[in-house]
Amino acid sequence: MSTLNEEIKKHIKKLMNPLKEESELLDTLKVKLTKKELKLLRAWANETPQVEMQVKLSLDEEQYGALSLKLIKKLNQEKIKQALCS
Secondary structure: OOOHHHHHHHHOOOOOOOEOOHHHHHHHHHHHOOHHHHHHHHHHHOOOOHHHHHHHOOOOHHHHHHHHHHHHHHHOOHHHHHHHEO
C-alpha cells in the first residue's frame, strides 16, 4: 500500500518542490478535487482493484477512464501543483 504522496508523485509530470505532509495534503485535495476524484486517488494509493472502484463509484469502464484522465490532468495543473507543495 502506497501513500497519497507516493501516488501523487506517480501522476505529476514535473514536481519542483516537495509535497506537503499527508494530513495537509489531504486537506488541500479535499478543496481541489471532487469527492469522486479524491476517492479514486485514495483507491489508487490503497491499490484497490479497478473493478471494485467502478462498483463503489457507480462507473462503467468508459466513465472510470474519463475520471482517471480528468484527475491526472487536474493534478498536473500548475495552481494545484503549487497548492500541493510545501
